Amino acid sequence: MSHSTHGVTLAELYRARKRITGQVVRSPLVPSAALSRRFDAEVLLKLETCQPTGAFKLRGATNMIAALIERHGREALARGVTTASTGNHGRAVAFAAARLGVPATICLSTLVPSNKIATIEALGATVTRVGASQDQAFEEVARLVDEEGMTLIPPFDDPLIAAGQGTIGLELMEDAPQLDRVFVGLSGGGLLGGIGAAMKAIRPEVQVTGVSLSRGAAMWKSLEAGHPVAVEEAESLGDSLGGGIGLDNRCSFALVDEVMDDHYQVSEAAIAHAMVDMLENEKLLVEGAAAVGLAAIEEHGIDIRGQTVALIVSGNGVSLETLDRARHLVGR
Known part of the structure; x- marks a missing residue:
């Protein structure tokens, strides 16, 4: 599949890094002694939890807003930016927009936890709750764009977003050039697609493993079907x-299809065990999505012996209520 299908080239990845430098943290890549012993491998944790917003999404949002200003001028965003998000992207857009003095309206479904809503509002953005799914929230986004002239900052399906997230892959290749495999949570595909594009361009033999939920795995089901x-x-x-992932997906579906080598789905119990494991053994408070790499290795008995493996610890946006649910599933 040609890179022109999705527009995420190595040159664009380096341009993205130049735009976000100084605004986004170069997150640490730290070895896990406990996991390395357990799996007889060199296990590295890429801590996107260290971003100012607590998650990797700040990379893509910052890159896209900076690129729009670079290309069209700041006045192009005078009417504000908008997006729909399960939380982390909304927080990232709100954070980046506030820095630039741009109004932001974030549309969220009723499934989004209250702690994530409060965090977004604290950054000065307007939050609108619409429908019971992200797709329904996007209907309100479309109205804001069409009727009020706001600018859409999509959560994943844009080359600028994917390139921003892909700067993680550039950092991984610089900090661990010997890397054999990376485990990445898979949802809309911006994170995995961007990371995979960067790593495959530099070290094609790196294995890119996607991990989805056991239910509602939209990208995986779409790849199986051959279309969104x-x-x-x-x-x-x-x-x-x-x-x-949007039935009119124009970027991330093709990108993930190109760069992902294999895929696993993980159960709620496996996610719970991984969350508790990360807290107890790594002293890291992480959201479920950030623990799915570990969950996949444990639940599916993936053999990583002798390999250098990175787990993308994507965010820390977890409420105490959700953590309690995880502990209850684990039985402690």
Whole structure:
């Protein structure tokens, strides 16, 4: 599949890094002694939890807003920006927009936890709750764009968003050039697609493994079907991986199809165990979506012996209520 299909080239990835430098943290890549012993491998944790917003989404949002200003001038965003999000992208857009003095309206479904809503509002953005799915929230976004002249900052399906997330892949290749495999949560595909595009361009033999929820895995079901399909969303500990990919998907479907080598789905119990494991053994408070790499290795008995493996610890937007649910599933 040609790179022109999705527009995420190595040159665009480096341009993205130049735009976000100084506004986004170069997140640490730290070895996990406990996991390395357990799996007889070199296990590295890419801590996107260290971003100012607590998640990787700040990379893509910052890159896109900066690129729009670069190309069209700041006045192009005078009427504000908008998006629909399961939480982390909304927080990232609100954060980036506030820095630039741009109004932001974030549309969220009723499935989004209240702690994520409060965080977005604290950044000065307007939050609108619409429908019971991300797709329904996007209907309000479309109205704001069409009727009020706002600018859409999509959560994943745009080359600028994917390139921003893909700067993680550039950092991984610089900090661990010997890397054999990376485990990435898979939802809309901007994160996995961007990381995969960067790593495959530099080290084609790197294995890119996607991990989805056991229910509502829109991208995986779409890849199986050969085209974007709609799936029913379900409440999950890994709520950040919920949502559809859009039936008119123009970037991330093709990108993931090109760069992902294999894929696993994980159960709620496996996510819960991984969340508790990360807290107890790594002293990291992470959301379910950030723990799915570990969940996949444990639940599916993936053999990574002798390999250098990176787990993308994508965000820390977890409420105490959700953590309690995870602990209850685990039995402690």
